[in-house]
Amino acid sequence: MAEWLREPGFFGTHATVGADVSQLMATLFTGLFVIGWIQARRRRADAHHWMMFGGMIAMLAFFISYYLFRQLGVLAFEGKEGFGGSEALYNNVFIPILIVHIVLVVVGLVMAVYMIVLGFRAQFIEQGRRTLSDRVLQTTWRKVGMIFGAVCLPVVVYLLYLLGVDRLRMGRLVVWAGFLAIVAVVFAVEMTIQRLWPDGGHRHRALGRFTMAIYCILFVTGTTTYTMLYLLYPGKIG
Numbered sequence: 001m002a003e004w005l006r007e008p009g010f011f012g013t014h015a016t017v018g019a020d021v022s023q024l025m026a027t028l029f030t031g032l033f034v035i036g037w038i039q040a041r042r043r044r045a046d047a048h049h050w051m052m053f054g055g056m057i058a059m060l061a062f063f064i065s066y067y068l069f070r071q072l073g074v075l076a077f078e079g080k081e082g083f084g085g086s087e088a089l090y091n092n093v094f095i096p097i098l099i100v101h102i103v104l105v106v107v108g109l110v111m112a113v114y115m116i117v118l119g120f121r122a123q124f125i126e127q128g129r130r131t132l133s134d135r136v137l138q139t140t141w142r143k144v145g146m147i148f149g150a151v152c153l154p155v156v157v158y159l160l161y162l163l164g165v166d167r168l169r170m171g172r173l174v175v176w177a178g179f180l181a182i183v184a185v186v187f188a189v190e191m192t193i194q195r196l197w198p199d200g201g202h203r204h205r206a207l208g209r210f211t212m213a214i215y216c217i218l219f220v221t222g223t224t225t226y227t228m229l230y231l232l233y234p235g236k237i238g
Helices: 015-042 045-069 087-122 143-162 170-196 200-232
Strands: 123-126 129-132
Touching: 015 123, 015 200, 045 087, 087 123, 087 170, 087 200, 129 170, 129 200, 143 170, 170 200
Parallel strands: none
Antiparallel strands: 123 129
16 A cells, blocks of 8 residues: 555646545545535535535545555655755745644644534434524533543553554554544633533534634645645655
């Protein structure tokens, strides 16, 4: 699999297969999110629900693939030598855009998970149709602690198993610690925001606009780095 992902990509650029898969998956789940948001604006709750749910599955598949193969990122193989432009362009344009992209990936992942969970909690189904509830939607620290503990337990057991068979590596530890950190941040976001917007339906609509802006910027910055690396300033790859 690793060798195949190093092969020339299928978009006809200087990219590897891994980089092209990365761009394709990003386009897929961003497109699903945008379509889902448009459906929400048109009050088509069922279509919105399934578009967002499908986008979430595609996004999680992307990140799981990234974790398993470590080859789907823009600079997974190439490193600095993969950029063929000038040093000034690399330091002053490419790297700032890439940093913004990485920061927004973290924010976007947290918000996507939060919005999916909030959507399920805030909706109710009446006569086969989904509708956002206007009721107060709040939770307690006790419930949050119980859920977080239930999430942590299988992760800790898995890491202890890897440690026992001498297969626990720092990279895996960082990935799983990052996963638990994201879950913790999602819960912290919920406990903070529910005080500002106790109305679950209003909270979902307001934060939905913010999350969509994040994903649109993410797609633009990701596509920009892809274009600079593999179209405008290809380096040693290809």
